[in-house]
Amino acid sequence: KLALRTEGLHKTYQRGRIKTQALRGVSLAIPRGTFCCIVGPSGHGKSTLMHMLGALDRPTAGQVFIEDQDIGSLSSSALAALRARRIGFVFQFFNLLPNLTALENVTAAMMFSNREKAQRAGRARELLDLVGLSDKYKARPNELSGGQQQRVAIARALANEPDILLMDEPTGNLDSEAEAEVMANIEQLHQQGKTIVIVTHSAEIAARAQQVIRVKDGVLVKE
Numbered sequence: 001k002l003a004l005r006t007e008g009l010h011k012t013y014q015r016g017r018i019k020t021q022a023l024r025g026v027s028l029a030i031p032r033g034t035f036c037c038i039v040g041p042s043g044h045g046k047s048t049l050m051h052m053l054g055a056l057d058r059p060t061a062g063q064v065f066i067e068d069q070d071i072g073s074l075s076s077s078a079l080a081a082l083r084a085r086r087i088g089f090v091f092q093f094f095n096l097l098p099n100l101t102a103l104e105n106v107t108a109a110m111m112f113s114n115r116e117k118a119q120r121a122g123r124a125r126e127l128l129d130l131v132g133l134s135d136k137y138k139a140r141p142n143e144l145s146g147g148q149q150q151r152v153a154i155a156r157a158l159a160n161e162p163d164i165l166l167m168d169e170p171t172g173n174l175d176s177e178a179e180a181e182v183m184a185n186i187e188q189l190h191q192q193g194k195t196i197v198i199v200t201h202s203a204e205i206a207a208r209a210q211q212v213i214r215v216k217d218g219v220l221v222k223e
């Protein structure tokens with residue numbers, strides 16, 4: 001069973017008269033439960049590929065399958081629902097809401113979930129416990145270290161029990177100690193069966209991956 005698959009994926013950005021071919025025919029398959037890294041030089045299409053895999057943006061040509069479903073056939077609202085239920089996102093710059101506490105940031109992610117309102121805070125506490133932040137429920141982002149903020153972001157990404165976690169340089173903005181904390185959380189999630197896809201510049205992280213996808217100039221390079 002595959003978590004993610006693409007066939008002949010192309011993505012061209014157009015800004016005014018300037019066209020950028022960010023992806024030029026990418027076909028890949030990521031089995032369920034895999035710890036996968038996407039690596040390659042800056043500006044060569046890694047974030048674009050991650051955005052396509054997470055259905056944050058539509059390809060110019062080609063297909064994306066999430067859990068064997070061809071997402072090209074889905075309406076925007078069906079796509080948003082699939083994304084919310086199946087995929088958790090973690091970005092380099094955390095993207096936490098600055099005026100909300102850690103607990104509220106995680107709870108806010110359940111805004112559209114079927115879960116009873118009363119259960120949401122409980123679920124959010126469990127997730128913060130899971131990432132080692134039991135004593136930080138009430139802290140706001142500016143009261144947390146970078147590593148702690150990223151762990152809140154990971155807890156938030158898990159709020160709707162996604163099977164797949166897509167992370168764009170989750171440790172890119174962290175010192176090595178915070179990176180180690182965050183990677184320990186990520187490895188734990190992998191052991192629980194999640195499919196993990198990480199865009200990274202870190203050779204150390206890539207060395208631990210089961211699958212390494214190398215992107216160069218918008219195409220895949222054989223390992």
Ligand code: ADP
Binds near residue numbers: 022043046049
């Ligand atoms: P990477 O993640 O490997 O650094 P990106 O996928 O971010 O690479 O970018 C690939 C190429 O697409 C780059 O040339 C970049 O400038 C361009 N690009 C990315 N996003 C956009 C956008 N929204 N509009 C226009 N060009 C973009």
Ligand code: ADP
Binds near residue numbers: 047091
């Ligand atoms: P980068 O990896 O390029 O330094 P980020 O990882 O912060 O930057 O964000 C990558 C892209 O994802 C940006 O174009 C941003 O608009 C988009 N993005 C960031 N957060 C979210 C989100 N929560 N939902 C949807 N798109 C997002």
